[in-house]
Amino acid sequence: RDTDQQMPGAGVMNESPEAFQPSVSKQESNASGRFVRRALDVMQRRISPWMKLLTDSELQALAISCKYTEYDIGASLTREGDRKDCMFLVVMGGFSVLMQSIPNRRNSICIEDDS
DSSP states (O other): OOTTTOOTTSOSOOSOGGGOOOOOOHHHHHHHHHHHHHHHHHIIIIIHHHHTTSOHHHHHHHHHHHHHHHHHHHTTOOSHHHHHHHHHHHHHHHHHHHHHTOHHHHTTOOOOOOO
């Protein structure tokens, strides 16, 4: 099944991922790598325990949110490493979107960094 290719509401991206050739300097690449590692660290320490608090429907909403974002970001990236990095950021983005959509939990669950 290639359901990934046909996603309703995913914008007007008719070009294949190969059509995009982003030029990323070594410096930019390293900076983004550091950001991803930091994001991952925050995610493992803070977000993982909260996944247990979410209901099935909330987890589903999170998964859908991540899927759409992955499609939009992935379409503009070509290198495999970029895709993996993106996926982690997408999960974080999806999670914050989900938290914002659950007002009664937003106050009790905080993603701010306290370091």
